[in-house]
Amino acid sequence: MPDLKTEAPAIFRGMLRDIIACPDYTDVCQILGLVPAGPEVDEAEHQQSHVRIEEFLPVAEDALVHADVLAEVLFQLTHMGECDTEDSADGRLMFRFVSRTAVSTVISHLLQKGALEIGDEA
Numbered sequence: 792m793p794d795l796k797t798e799a800p801a802i803f804r805g806m807l808r809d810i811i812a813c814p815d816y817t818d819v820c821q822i823l824g825l826v827p828a829g830p831e832v833d834e835a836e837h838q839q840s841h842v843r844i845e846e847f848l849p850v851a852e853d854a855l856v857h858a859d860v861l862a863e864v865l866f867q868l869t870h871m872g873e874c875d876t877e878d879s880a881d882g883r884l885m886f887r888f889v890s891r892t893a894v895s896t897v898i899s900h901l902l903q904k905g906a907l908e909i910g911d912e913a
Contacts, residue, residue, distance in 0.1 A: 801836075804828060806896050808840040843899035849909050854894050862890035 804825070811819050816837075820827050827833060847854070866886040874882060901907035 802900070804836060805840060805843075805900065808836055809843060809896050809899060810892050813837065839903070843903045846902045846909075847895055847899040850898065851895065854898055855891055858890040858894035859887055861894070862886040865890065 804820075807819065807823075807825075808816055817827060828836060862883065863886070866883050870879075870882065898907065902909070
């Protein structure tokens with residue numbers, strides 16, 4: 792488990808970088824009130840983000856299918872059958888976006904850390 796006091800800011804920036812388009816990253820950091828890393832650290836984190844995304848690609852299809860199922864499970868649990876059709880479509884899209892983003896980001900970080908490995912298909 793990471794030392795949250797020392798590693799959390801870097802993990803947060805890395806996860807943010809993984810989900811925000813590269814040209815928008817600095818602006819989003821400013822909006823969130825984050826102090827950006829220095830130029831050398833920023834460039835290294837930028838490159839690490841691209842590596843993480845590349846490492847995730849072999850499992851992306853399966854992971855995103857599971858994320859979509861999870862989104863539906865969570866949507867149904869939070870609404871327990873009480874949602875009109877218009878809210879339902881918008882809500883499902885939001886849950887799907889959040890679930891896909893969370894699953895892909897966490898898996899890519901675990902792959903980079905070595906806590907998770909992609910195995911051969913049997």
